[in-house]
Amino acid sequence: MDYPRLIIDTSVLKNNVQKLSEICHSNGIELVGVTKLTLGNPQIGKIMRLNGVDKIGESRLKNIVNLYKNGVPGPYQLLRIPMPSEIPFAVGIVDEFLVSMPETAYLIDRHAQEIDRNVSLIYMIDVGDLREGVWFEKAKEEIIEVANNLRFVHLRGIGTNVGCYGGVLPTEENMSMLLRIKDELEKELGRQLIVSGGSTVTLKLLEDRKLPKGINQFRVGEGIILGTDATGDRDIPYLRQDTVILEAEVIEVDYKPSVPVGEIGKDAFGRTPHFEDRGYRKRVILAVGEQDVKPDGLKPLEDGLQILHASSDHLIVDTTESNREFKVGDIVRFRMSYGCALRAFTSPYVEKVFI
Numbered sequence: 001m002d003y004p005r006l007i008i009d010t011s012v013l014k015n016n017v018q019k020l021s022e023i024c025h026s027n028g029i030e031l032v033g034v035t036k037l038t039l040g041n042p043q044i045g046k047i048m049r050l051n052g053v054d055k056i057g058e059s060r061l062k063n064i065v066n067l068y069k070n071g072v073p074g075p076y077q078l079l080r081i082p083m084p085s086e087i088p089f090a091v092g093i094v095d096e097f098l099v100s101m102p103e104t105a106y107l108i109d110r111h112a113q114e115i116d117r118n119v120s121l122i123y124m125i126d127v128g129d130l131r132e133g134v135w136f137e138k139a140k141e142e143i144i145e146v147a148n149n150l151r152f153v154h155l156r157g158i159g160t161n162v163g164c165y166g167g168v169l170p171t172e173e174n175m176s177m178l179l180r181i182k183d184e185l186e187k188e189l190g191r192q193l194i195v196s197g198g199s200t201v202t203l204k205l206l207e208d209r210k211l212p213k214g215i216n217q218f219r220v221g222e223g224i225i226l227g228t229d230a231t232g233d234r235d236i237p238y239l240r241q242d243t244v245i246l247e248a249e250v251i252e253v254d255y256k257p258s259v260p261v262g263e264i265g266k267d268a269f270g271r272t273p274h275f276e277d278r279g280y281r282k283r284v285i286l287a288v289g290e291q292d293v294k295p296d297g298l299k300p301l302e303d304g305l306q307i308l309h310a311s312s313d314h315l316i317v318d319t320t321e322s323n324r325e326f327k328v329g330d331i332v333r334f335r336m337s338y339g340c341a342l343r344a345f346t347s348p349y350v351e352k353v354f355i
């Protein structure tokens, strides 16, 4: 019943949280620890908050409710722009909203006032990646208008998101643009604003000492949990990559040709398979599939394994180059990409084990 499973090493996770908190705090940056990769796992949220993270960031309101019910200390930041339909409930539990449209800000304002609970808003500005945010060319006018029309809630600052749709990287240029908009807004509004500068991918600027002064909030998930940066395509050198390991069990060991026998149609996912004739190969089948992981994001922790294919429940691995003699019941261990870990954490079929 226990496989496939994720082994989450709490001491490694602690190490990553503490390291990153130190780095952010010594640079005057508030650190929002993002749990959405883990289905809002309360144990992970707790480790984050008790080891230096200032605030929990989540994209899903349901996850925030779960974290709250399990005693994970807030404050909570809702990362995804709220749906109008969830705002009446959200104002009761979320402490900081990211918003990108005046009507959303006004809805939050109205509903927060109704229950007399003050919350903060961070107005998102699109500096080029083309996901959420008011387009930078019209940001100043829109944000001033909103700030002047809010009656109850607090416009705490501005923010941006990069690396998600366009794969746009954070640079000195786009971060400086954000700071110029902030300066103009501060002048108009007569008070200070914070600047929420990005996610895991933005850490690189900080490391390279290229982050302009004034960016004072980071929202980081992947870096803390996996120690990697998918958009920047790298391991983060001062963080560890072995916090989360996937284990899967061998259910068949065999020796078969590398090219199927028979007429070839499409595979179970509508893909046309392609085969190279490498003769007979040693292979194993693991009891893990598309319902548990994103197979192209699996990185075996041992040499000599090549992932051939996955269907919903089966992963076929070529083991010809491996020195290990596989038997049914053996366990194979993997590191995972962001997308793969996301699927594993959110799959009800994958056990989560904390050590």
Ligand SMILES: *Cc1c(COP(=O)(O)O)cnc(C)c1O
Pocket (backbone or CB within 6 Å): 034, 036, 059, 079, 080, 098, 161, 198, 199, 200, 201, 219, 220, 221, 222, 223
């Ligand atoms: C997911 C998300 C983050 C965190 O991204 P990571 O790459 O996991 O660090 C930050 N901000 C927003 C708006 C997000 O949706």
